[in-house]
Structures are given as structure tokens and as C-alpha cells.
Amino acid sequence: MVVIDGHGGYVPLYRVDRSEVAAQHGGRGRGESAVPARDENHVTMACEAADNALARSGVEGGNLGAVVTASVSDPFAEHGIAAHVAARLGATGGVRTTDLRGSRCAATDALATAQEFVAANDAPVLVVGVDVLPADPESDEVAEAGAGAGAVVLRPEADSPAAEFAGVGQETTGFVEHHRRHGEAGETGDAKFESRHGVGEAAPAATERALDGATPAKAVAAAPSDRLAGAALGGVDVEQVSTRDRVGDAGAAAAVLDLAHLLETTEAGETALVVAYGAGGAGAVALETAEGVGTADAKSVATYLDASEETTYAKHLEYREPVEYEGVKTP
Amino acid sequence: MSGPRYERTRRQDQHLIGFECQACGWVSFPEEKRTCKRCGDAPAEMTEVQLQERGEIQTFVVQQYLPDDIETPQPVAIVDLPQAGEGEPARAYGLLTETDLEEIDVGTEVVARFRELFSDGERPINSFKFSVPREEKA
Numbered sequence: 001m002v003v004i005d006g007h008g009g010y011v012p013l014y015r016v017d018r019s020e021v022a023a024q025h026g027g028r029g030r031g032e033s034a035v036p037a038r039d040e041n042h043v044t045m046a047c048e049a050a051d052n053a054l055a056r057s058g059v060e061g062g063n064l065g066a067v068v069t070a071s072v073s074d075p076f077a078e079h080g081i082a083a084h085v086a087a088r089l090g091a092t093g094g095v096r097t098t099d100l101r102g103s104r105c106a107a108t109d110a111l112a113t114a115q116e117f118v119a120a121n122d123a124p125v126l127v128v129g130v131d132v133l134p135a136d137p138e139s140d141e142v143a144e145a146g147a148g149a150g151a152v153v154l155r156p157e158a159d160s161p162a163a164e165f166a167g168v169g170q171e172t173t174g175f176v177e178h179h180r181r182h183g184e185a186g187e188t189g190d191a192k193f194e195s196r197h198g199v200g201e202a203a204p205a206a207t208e209r210a211l212d213g214a215t216p217a218k219a220v221a222a223a224p225s226d227r228l229a230g231a232a233l234g235g236v237d238v239e240q241v242s243t244r245d246r247v248g249d250a251g252a253a254a255a256v257l258d259l260a261h262l263l264e265t266t267e268a269g270e271t272a273l274v275v276a277y278g279a280g281g282a283g284a285v286a287l288e289t290a291e292g293v294g295t296a297d298a299k300s301v302a303t304y305l306d307a308s309e310e311t312t313y314a315k316h317l318e319y320r321e322p323v324e325y326e327g328v329k330t331p
Numbered sequence: 332m333s334g335p336r337y338e339r340t341r342r343q344d345q346h347l348i349g350f351e352c353q354a355c356g357w358v359s360f361p362e363e364k365r366t367c368k369r370c371g372d373a374p375a376e377m378t379e380v381q382l383q384e385r386g387e388i389q390t391f392v393v394q395q396y397l398p399d400d401i402e403t404p405q406p407v408a409i410v411d412l413p414q415a416g417e418g419e420p421a422r423a424y425g426l427l428t429e430t431d432l433e434e435i436d437v438g439t440e441v442v443a444r445f446r447e448l449f450s451d452g453e454r455p456i457n458s459f460k461f462s463v464p465r466e467e468k469a
Contacts, residue, residue, distance in 0.1 A: 307468035
């Protein structure tokens with residue numbers, strides 16, 4: 001048995017009202033998108049979510065067996081996120097660290113990898129999804145570029161877990177329509193073509209394998225767009241839990257952030273579904289929620305959503321640029 | 332572990348660890364002093380102590396004129412961080428982040444936040460700043 005014992009999210013303080021972006025740029029103008037502060041990066045945001053997840057678990061950072069991160073926006077080709085999060089948490093030495101990237105499926109891949117590690121090694125694993133999507137004023141996606149992080153702690157067993165793993169599914173198709181280079185806005189193709197041959201072929205197959213006949217009550221979905229996220233759950237009659245209206249596109253992190261939000265707001269004894277659709281296919285994880293759901297012992301995603309400050313379109317763009325000088329002269 | 336070459340191995344850059352003088356109880360953070368700043372004990376016997384993440388502003392100044400790349404006003408505070416166990420608090424110096432001037436005063440509770448302090452070329456260097464607790468923004 002593998003359980004989730006500890007869940008937490010993190011959403012930056014600042015938000016841009018998409019109607020303000022639309023006023024200057026055109027395009028869609030509903031909802032808001034999270035804007036990372038200038039002194040936030042993937043590692044610091046991941047640590048905030050991890051702190052909340054660990055606070056809800058009975059696990060000290062130093063007792064973790066592995067740290068697995070998922071991101072589609074890590075700006076570094078070589079640098080990584082997982083090892084830095086692990087070091088910050090005191091999880092050094094014989095600790096496995098893994099950075100998964102390249103597709104939003106990295107989120108479900110991270111959960112599946114962690115489940116297998118826990119089962120094989122009888123040691124707790126921290127999974128963190130973290131993303132800061134680039135905001136390119138030349139792109140239609142500029143208003144939706146969001147940021148956020150989510151984390152869960154997996155263990156072989158716990159006194160009061162939030163959820164138990166019920167199934168994991170995968171559908172690798174190799175189909176890629178939405179794609180993106182480092183630091184650039186994504187390129188999307190024919191929506192109908194992608195609906196039919198991309199998400200339409202991948203997500204139902206992965207979901208069916210994960211659920212194995214179970215009927216979910218709630219679900220989260222990560223995908224390159226709101227429409228594709230809905231399509232990823234298209235074959236399942238389920239209540240979707242999503243922070244996208246308040247956070248924007250949080251990349252692969254959306255699956256873990258929304259899972260934390262789901263575990264904070266759901267009841268025990270329900271089947272929950274996590275689906276991630278992205279480049280190459282889809283992944284799905286089925287969970288049975290348990291008595292450890294709720295918001296005790298750490299800041300909730302709802303708190304992060306409510307505790308916000310509006311910022312400008314200019315800051316939305318500027319804050320995503322690398323910091324070159326922040327308080328101390330660089331060598 | 333990321334960090335500039337000259338102090339990449341300092342654990343206290345990523346962990347709230349102070350150093351308590353065994354002669355007088357004064358706590359240093361983040362530096363591990365060889366001479367106690369208060370009693371002058373040298374070489375001082377310093378013991379690692381765990382600090383709490385929430386502390387109290389003792390005093391602060393607001394920097395208004397800084398290089399263009401730094402947002403102003405930039406408050407800088409002296410914060411007392413209590414130990415997790417018994418003993419004196421550490422008196423820490425730190426930048427404030429995500430904090431408006433009207434939110435802070437002497438005695439305001441702040442929380443240590445792991446943030447990007449500066450960069451070494453393109454590489455972010457993360458360590459501690461302070462902010463008012465996030466839940467107070469709700």
C-alpha cells in the first residue's frame with residue numbers, strides 16, 4: 001500500500017487581472033493569473049509547497065528517501081530543482097533526486113515514480129510540481145501565464161493518510177501538437193485535430209487504466225489549455241477541482257497544486273482522479289481519499305488564493321525575467 | 332547545493348540554524364563567529380541551535396535610493412528569531428519582501444521566507460528574507 005500523507009500548495013502573492021491584459025493586448029479577459037515576485041524562482045516556490053506538505057505529514061525532511069519534481073518551465077538545462085529542494089529540506093546523503101520535465105505528464109509520471117519508489121524501498125518520497133510559465137506579449141497565452149507549486153508526501157503507510165493510491169495509468173501516443181521552447185510561449189496547432197488525435201486518444205485510455213472500473217467523484221487535470229483540461233476529463237462524469245481561474249496556467253504543477261486543493265476540500269471515502277495531458281500522451285492516477293484530508297497543520301491553497309495583491313500587466317511581464325542584481329553585487 | 336563559491340557550503344544559508352556562545356548565551360545568525368560579539372570569548376565555543384521561522388521586528392529602515400534593478404522602497408529590518416528550544420533569540424538582519432510599509436512597525440511579527448537573495452551570474456542564490464505572514468494578506 002502507498003498513501004499520500006501530507007499535501008500542500010503554494011501560489012504567489014501577486015495576481016494580474018486578465019481583463020487588464022486584454023485591455024492592452026486583446027484576447028481573453030476573464031479571471032486572474034498568479035505572478036511570481038521578483039525574488040521567487042522554481043526552487044523557492046517548490047520549497048514553500050513542500051513545507052506545507054511536510055507540515056501535514058509525520059515525515060521530517062531528513063527522513064525522505066527521494067525527492068521527485070515535475071516542471072515544464074525549469075529555465076535551466078543543467079541545474080535542476082529536486083536536489084536544491086532536497087538540500088533545503090535537509091534531505092541530503094543517500095537521497096534519490098529526480099527532475100521530470102518535457103511534458104505536463106511529468107506530474108503524473110512523478111506520482112507514479114514516487115509510488116514505485118515507496119513500494120520498492122519502504123521509504124517516504126516527496127513529489128513537487130512547480131512552474132512559472134513565460135509571459136510573451138506576442139502570444140495569445142500571455143494573459144494565462146501563471147505560476148504555482150504543489151506537493152505531496154507518499155509513504156508506505158500512515159496513521160491518518162489523506163489518500164491511498166488505487167491505480168496508475170499511462171497512454172503513450174507520441175502525439176505532440178502544443179509545444180514550447182525554453183523561455184518562449186507555446187505554439188498550438190489545430191484544436192480539432194488535437195482534440196481528436198491528441199487528448200481524445202490519450203486521456204481516456206490512461207484514465208481507464210487508472211480507475212480500473214472505479215467511479216471518481218472529483219478530479220483534477222493538467223493540460224496546456226483550459227479546453228484541453230476539460231477534454232482530458234471528457235469521458236468521465238466528475239466534478240473538476242481547478243485553481244486555473246485564480247492561478248492561470250501552472251504547467252505540470254497544476255496537477256499537484258490542484259490535487260492539494262482537492263485533498264484540502266474533499267471528504268474522506270471518495271475516489272479522486274488526477275489526469276495530466278501533454279506532449280507525448282497522458283497519465284492518470286486514481287486515489288481513495290481518507291481521514292487525513294483537510295486543511296489542518298499548514299496553510300491551505302484557499303488561503304493562498306485569498307491572500308493576494310493585484311499587480312500590473314507590466315509587472316506580470318517584468319517579474320518573470322531573471323534577477324540580475326538583487327541587493328548584493330554579483331561577482 | 333547552490334550558492335556562490337566562497338560560501339556554498341554554509342548550511343545556515345538554507346536552514347534556520349544559529350550559533351550560541353556557550354560562555355554567555357548570545358546567538359549569532361547567519362555567521363558562525365570565532366569571537367563572541369558580546370562577551371568577547373575567543374576562540375568562542377559555539378553550539379548550533381535551531382531557530383523558529385517567526386520572529387519580531389526590532390527596528391527597520393527603508394531604503395529609497397538603490398540601483399535601478401532593485402525595487403524601492405526596500406525595507407531592511409533587524410529581527411529577533413527565537414530559538415526552537417530554550418535560550419536567547421538570534422538577532423538577524425534581513426531584507427523584507429512582499430511587505431508594504433504600512434504593514435510593518437517595531438514589534439511586527441514576520442516570518443522567514445526562502446527567497447532569491449541575489450544571483451551569481453545567471454544562477455539564483457536563495458536564502459532568507461522576511462515578510463509579514465501570508466495569511467494576514469487575506
